[in-house]
Amino acid sequence: MLGAGIVGTSVALHLAKRGLSVALVDRGGPGEGTSYGNAGIIEGNTVFPAAFPASFAELARIALKRSSLANYHLAFLPHIAPWLVAFRAASQPARLIETAHVLRPLLARAVAEHDALAAEARAQRHFSRRGWLKLYRTDRLFAAQAAELELAARFGIANVPLDRDGALALEPALRGIFRHAVHWTGAVSVNNPLAVTRAYAARFTALGGLALAGDARSLHRADRAWRVETESGPVDAGDVVIALGPWSLDVLAPLGITPPLAVKRGYHRHFRTNGNAALSRPVLDAQYGYVLAPMEQGIRLTTGVEFAARDAPPTPAQFARVLPAATALFPLGEPVEPQPWLGARPCFADSRPVIGRAPRQRGLWLAFGHGHWGLTLGPATGRLMAEMMTGATPFCDPKPYSADRFGT
Ligand SMILES: Cc1cc2nc3c(=O)[nH]c(=O)nc-3n(C[C@H](O)[C@H](O)[C@H](O)COP(=O)(O)OP(=O)(O)OC[C@H]3O[C@@H](n4cnc5c(N)ncnc54)[C@H](O)[C@@H]3O)c2cc1C
Numbered sequence: 001m002l003g004a005g006i007v008g009t010s011v012a013l014h015l016a017k018r019g020l021s022v023a024l025v026d027r028g029g030p031g032e033g034t035s036y037g038n039a040g041i042i043e044g045n046t047v048f049p050a051a052f053p054a055s056f057a058e059l060a061r062i063a064l065k066r067s068s069l070a071n072y073h074l075a076f077l078p079h080i081a082p083w084l085v086a087f088r089a090a091s092q093p094a095r096l097i098e099t100a101h102v103l104r105p106l107l108a109r110a111v112a113e114h115d116a117l118a119a120e121a122r123a124q125r126h127f128s129r130r131g132w133l134k135l136y137r138t139d140r141l142f143a144a145q146a147a148e149l150e151l152a153a154r155f156g157i158a159n160v161p162l163d164r165d166g167a168l169a170l171e172p173a174l175r176g177i178f179r180h181a182v183h184w185t186g187a188v189s190v191n192n193p194l195a196v197t198r199a200y201a202a203r204f205t206a207l208g209g210l211a212l213a214g215d216a217r218s219l220h221r222a223d224r225a226w227r228v229e230t231e232s233g234p235v236d237a238g239d240v241v242i243a244l245g246p247w248s249l250d251v252l253a254p255l256g257i258t259p260p261l262a263v264k265r266g267y268h269r270h271f272r273t274n275g276n277a278a279l280s281r282p283v284l285d286a287q288y289g290y291v292l293a294p295m296e297q298g299i300r301l302t303t304g305v306e307f308a309a310r311d312a313p314p315t316p317a318q319f320a321r322v323l324p325a326a327t328a329l330f331p332l333g334e335p336v337e338p339q340p341w342l343g344a345r346p347c348f349a350d351s352r353p354v355i356g357r358a359p360r361q362r363g364l365w366l367a368f369g370h371g372h373w374g375l376t377l378g379p380a381t382g383r384l385m386a387e388m389m390t391g392a393t394p395f396c397d398p399k400p401y402s403a404d405r406f407g408t
Helices: 006-017 056-063 074-090 092-121 137-142 148-154 165-170 193-206 245-255 316-328 371-390
Strands: 023-026 069-074 130-138 158-163 182-183 188-190 210-211 221-223 225-230 235-239 240-242 262-273 283-285 290-295 298-303 305-307 332-335 339-349 354-357 364-368
Touching: 006 023, 006 092, 006 193, 006 364, 006 371, 023 225, 023 235, 056 069, 069 074, 074 092, 074 305, 092 148, 092 193, 092 371, 130 137, 130 165, 137 182, 158 165, 165 182, 188 193, 193 210, 193 371, 240 245, 245 339, 245 364, 262 316, 283 316, 290 316, 298 316, 316 332, 339 371, 354 371, 364 371
Parallel strands: 023 210, 069 305, 130 283, 240 364
Antiparallel strands: 130 182, 158 182, 221 225, 225 235, 262 298, 262 305, 262 332, 262 339, 283 290, 290 298, 354 364
């Protein structure tokens, strides 16, 4: 297993549970990459993926760098342009409905698969079952949710539309500057995503798995096996899984495998609260695209997306854009850290991950590109991957997640 984020760790644990001999290799500790910094929401109830803005007004605001939903580095736009064109095509209403159906089998398993791993890893104390709350400041924004609520009803996904008072009854520390809310009651959240991945990794080693430090870019063929160099020496395996999140192509491109992965960068920062204000569940402010999530470290404010080179220096401009809105909604106090954290969501334009065999290379498997839903889908991916690798019947049809869809 190359990569010990929530995805790679979950795959490794599922393989170890089935009695396979597994080494989990990362250059850092488990869960310290993208999986460290998310909003902690296990979104088994999500219907539609994030979409390209439909309104010209919002696009204009993004272009003028006035929107908090998205930021971009101008010099990077020519590089990301083909991906954005594909993302826009995948954001047409009919395609969004298709994607919702294609992802439902995975999303429907998300909470149950976390529950199973959390129970055996004794990580349940990090989980909360109070759902999550999406707030809408205008009637227009709320009306735009009609299609999602309708499809949610068809999928049987529970939610409770609320007026302002109904939402304030759930979260009394919010200020009533919004008009509508939807409480997605089935969502689960965690108060420390790093601790959850670490707990799953500890369970993996307790089952006999090896957690090793090493650079995945050392992967090469050695005789009939795959070999990776680690600080404990070379490791040979008949099968290797690439679960390096936004770094996956660092290893795959030299092998000639280049599925069109992009990154949507995102920031977070923790804040203390003023007085004894508290949140019981994550809250999304739909107009500004940020989430306030209660974490062990404080209230974690996560931003929308930023299109920039993965390794370009941080430019947390979105914080300046959302902070006035966030502090008007909730009494945020002093920031906990001197600087925001920066991560990179690994995203395909069709919002599906890649799960399954790599093209053309025997014994090479892929599990990455989970975009906005990597925490959500890590354990379900772990089960699906382990079932495919051991020849068991997969719990759902893995074909829609195959890298073959790109013809690369
Ligand atoms: C701001 C923000 C908010 C988010 N909120 C949510 C949310 O609420 N719910 C949700 O489901 N998802 C959310 N996500 C998305 C989620 O965090 C990611 O999809 C997920 O963490 C991806 O996990 P991963 O295991 O694929 O990648 P990672 O966690 O990045 O793991 C990849 C691993 O590969 C290792 N690695 C890289 N290169 C090498 C190398 N050369 N050698 C060895 N090891 C290497 C890294 O050290 C890392 O540990 C959010 C993301 C962001 C940025």
